[in-house]
Amino acid sequence: MEKLTERQNSNESSLSSSVPSVVSPSCEDVIPDLNFTTVRKWKDQHPGAKAIGYFPVYAPLEIIHACGMLPVGLNGAGDQLDIQYADARFGSFICSIVKTTLEMGMTKHLTPFDGLLFSTICDSARNLAFVFKRNFPEQYVDFLHLPHNPSSEASVDFLMSEYARLQENLEQLGGTKLTDAALNESIELYNENRRLTRRLYDERDGNPQLMRTSELYALIRAGNFLPVEEHTKLLKQAVDELPTRAGKQRDSIRVVIEGSFCEQPPVDLIKIMEEAGCYIVDDDFVLGPRWFTKDVSVNGNPMRALADAYSNASVYSSMPHDWRNPRHKQLIEKARRRKADAVILLIAKFCEPAYFDYVLFKQELEKEGIPHLLMEFEEKMFTFERLRTEIETFVESLLFD
Amino acid sequence: MTTQTEYRSQLHHRQKELMVKWYERLNEAAETGEPPTVSMMISGNCVELLEGFSAVPIYPEVNALQLAIRHQSLEPILLAEELGYAADNCAYVKADIGAYLRGITPTGGKLPKPTLVLCNFVGCNTYLKWFEHVAEFTGAPLYTLDVPFMRYDEPTHADIEYVVKQLKELIKRLEDLTGRKFDYDRFKEAVRCSSEVENLWSRIKHLAKHSPSPFDAYFDAITLMGPLYVYRAKPEGVEFFEIALKELQEKVLNERDDGEREQFRVVIEGPPPYPHFRTFRDMFAKWNATAVASTYSTVGGLWEFGARHDPSTPFESVARHMLEHNVTNRNYLQRYDQIKKYVEDWNADGVIIHFVKSCRLFSAGQGDMRDYFTKTLGIPTLYIESDLEDPRYFSEAQLKNRIDAYFEALEHQKLSHRGIEERRN
Numbered sequence: 001m002e003k004l005t006e007r008q009n010s011n012e013s014s015l016s017s018s019v020p021s022v023v024s025p026s027c028e029d030v031i032p033d034l035n036f037t038t039v040r041k042w043k044d045q046h047p048g049a050k051a052i053g054y055f056p057v058y059a060p061l062e063i064i065h066a067c068g069m070l071p072v073g074l075n076g077a078g079d080q081l082d083i084q085y086a087d088a089r090f091g092s093f094i095c096s097i098v099k100t101t102l103e104m105g106m107t108k109h110l111t112p113f114d115g116l117l118f119s120t121i122c123d124s125a126r127n128l129a130f131v132f133k134r135n136f137p138e139q140y141v142d143f144l145h146l147p148h149n150p151s152s153e154a155s156v157d158f159l160m161s162e163y164a165r166l167q168e169n170l171e172q173l174g175g176t177k178l179t180d181a182a183l184n185e186s187i188e189l190y191n192e193n194r195r196l197t198r199r200l201y202d203e204r205d206g207n208p209q210l211m212r213t214s215e216l217y218a219l220i221r222a223g224n225f226l227p228v229e230e231h232t233k234l235l236k237q238a239v240d241e242l243p244t245r246a247g248k249q250r251d252s253i254r255v256v257i258e259g260s261f262c263e264q265p266p267v268d269l270i271k272i273m274e275e276a277g278c279y280i281v282d283d284d285f286v287l288g289p290r291w292f293t294k295d296v297s298v299n300g301n302p303m304r305a306l307a308d309a310y311s312n313a314s315v316y317s318s319m320p321h322d323w324r325n326p327r328h329k330q331l332i333e334k335a336r337r338r339k340a341d342a343v344i345l346l347i348a349k350f351c352e353p354a355y356f357d358y359v360l361f362k363q364e365l366e367k368e369g370i371p372h373l374l375m376e377f378e379e380k381m382f383t384f385e386r387l388r389t390e391i392e393t394f395v396e397s398l399l400f401d
Numbered sequence: 402m403t404t405q406t407e408y409r410s411q412l413h414h415r416q417k418e419l420m421v422k423w424y425e426r427l428n429e430a431a432e433t434g435e436p437p438t439v440s441m442m443i444s445g446n447c448v449e450l451l452e453g454f455s456a457v458p459i460y461p462e463v464n465a466l467q468l469a470i471r472h473q474s475l476e477p478i479l480l481a482e483e484l485g486y487a488a489d490n491c492a493y494v495k496a497d498i499g500a501y502l503r504g505i506t507p508t509g510g511k512l513p514k515p516t517l518v519l520c521n522f523v524g525c526n527t528y529l530k531w532f533e534h535v536a537e538f539t540g541a542p543l544y545t546l547d548v549p550f551m552r553y554d555e556p557t558h559a560d561i562e563y564v565v566k567q568l569k570e571l572i573k574r575l576e577d578l579t580g581r582k583f584d585y586d587r588f589k590e591a592v593r594c595s596s597e598v599e600n601l602w603s604r605i606k607h608l609a610k611h612s613p614s615p616f617d618a619y620f621d622a623i624t625l626m627g628p629l630y631v632y633r634a635k636p637e638g639v640e641f642f643e644i645a646l647k648e649l650q651e652k653v654l655n656e657r658d659d660g661e662r663e664q665f666r667v668v669i670e671g672p673p674p675y676p677h678f679r680t681f682r683d684m685f686a687k688w689n690a691t692a693v694a695s696t697y698s699t700v701g702g703l704w705e706f707g708a709r710h711d712p713s714t715p716f717e718s719v720a721r722h723m724l725e726h727n728v729t730n731r732n733y734l735q736r737y738d739q740i741k742k743y744v745e746d747w748n749a750d751g752v753i754i755h756f757v758k759s760c761r762l763f764s765a766g767q768g769d770m771r772d773y774f775t776k777t778l779g780i781p782t783l784y785i786e787s788d789l790e791d792p793r794y795f796s797e798a799q800l801k802n803r804i805d806a807y808f809e810a811l812e813h814q815k816l817s818h819r820g821i822e823e824r825r826n
Contacts, residue, residue, distance in 0.1 A: 089769040092786065093489055093758050098765070120550060123526045124765035130733035131769045142552075143732075147563075148522055148529060149547035154566035158549070161559035321529045323536070323543050352761060355487040356494075356530035360537060362485045 073224030159307035208279035263348035431511035445523030452591035467507030469675035492790035564720035591634035601642035613663035615652035619692030671755035676792035694743035
């Protein structure tokens, strides 16, 4: 095989950093901003309007948006915050994002938020919701039970009631009533956003040399902080820009990344994986904002449409439990569809759902003869030498096999 | 000074008999295919419904803890880790899966392939994964009965309706799988038995308000918990708890408070370290400390505050049990309240928080719990760490030092209080 060739420098321009926007600086700058400047600006521009922070993963953004509020995805604090208080509250063997989220609260970084929303993602995050309630009694903190039995017809009805409960609480907080028309409008906006995201994912799959995952990642993750209307513009510009790009194929392996649906790996780690010779052709980074495999219906009862989409058209991850189509089967389907050479299981340290899923993923990947590598990260890590060696060795073993 | 607490009586013999009988039934199922068996989670289980099919429950947690208490858990844990389970996965799961794959059982008998793997998910996310894995490895069908977590103090109408609908789906599923028709009358009778057992168990719990308490509501309660899970909905369960209550009541009557046997009254939060059960217990026995209440003994059900199954509304009452009357589906702040009530109403000197590495449901956030009890309420609270199943996470010297230091401080506090009282008089 040829030696690895470097990407042409002329094609290194970022997908979005040059795009001017009302509120957004470049996407990579937004991600580590613990002051939530974009949220503060939005609130300045919309006096009296509320911002709701949500913990990963699946939050009904449309409902928050349709109540006139700004949903903001919380993604921990990366390496930006020293943990001073949260360790004493959460002790050993607990993942970083649970601790950094609490630390942000205790160091007053979450003051731009009028409410915090949690859901049934794991035991640690659920307990975190109630620790927040005790430590911030003035704050509106809500917990959504997202159903785990999609095979039951009752689960859609139950989820509708859960969404209705959230709606009622938000209406009380914001003082405005949510209408079906507004909710349908919000669903349309998010459908468009998700459609563009899916499009970019497909484009990257087709021509990975034209788009680095580190760029796409920053662009998608910025959506956690920006109003959906703004973010959709950025996605559109990125799609429009693609045909003007040129990039030379390089010797790389096609890789699917699995396991980073909640706590997010540092951007530098993604860059290292790419430098080591990975074309990342699919991933589950920042799963939250693109949680449906298809458009949510806007014909009919919008609450039912949202609940039905969660139960029957969720993008799979370690969080929903749907034995009708187990996630280890879906991972294989994904790897086949993307013609992946390998799967990298990129798991946050102490992430118990991902640890468990690894066992069946591994078993299934081995059965199917798909090479795989397990890598553990922490959002707060800043040296990557060991992981760099691991990934380089893995890529070389496949390239020069 | 006492270093070991020990008593053997009729209830212990009967407990042993009942548990052996249960394992024999499971062995029979493994060999003949009858009776039908259902894998379930202990907490928030719906064993009453199984009675409607004359089906027998399998509790993977009981299997796992039996292995640990018999010092047999490490081998299956290591096997599971070879398969890919992480060092930081729940060791109950690892021991259970490893034991299944290696054919190890607590009694040496056989365990059947379950007719149905029923994931009665109550607050324990790990269970969702565990039962998927059980289904995958055994090839048995899986039904996940989704129980909404207690976001508020009371379940909503929608919560109850959702669980009841699923219970009815479950009946249909079991009818298909067993070829048996659901016996509603037997189900109702089972709910009645449960309410009686709950009443007896609650009365036993309240006996610990006596000083000295006739039993340890953490270490001894565990002896009573096996029959509670397996036989709650059966006449044998009622009979067992009648014996237990009577025996403990007699103990209250016959024992005079000499102030020696019970020097300290504590509330214990979190599961015990089963692989080192005796060693751990003796660390408390050394100080003549008795647990007068514990959260772990409410995993099967929380009845000491009045809740019961109700045969007049059997489905709804099973749903309510699953939703709100077990510690694991209740939210963290409800647990704080539960412990606070124990301290106040059972007249405890302090709280012991036992963090177990395996169980994030119990342990994630226990530092905040400590903060609440020490700083907000001013209750002497000890925080210690080990594991419920993995023998490798148990630092005996460190635990002993911390427990000794805690009781020394409590003793000092008691003595100085007594001194102040005496000077006043």
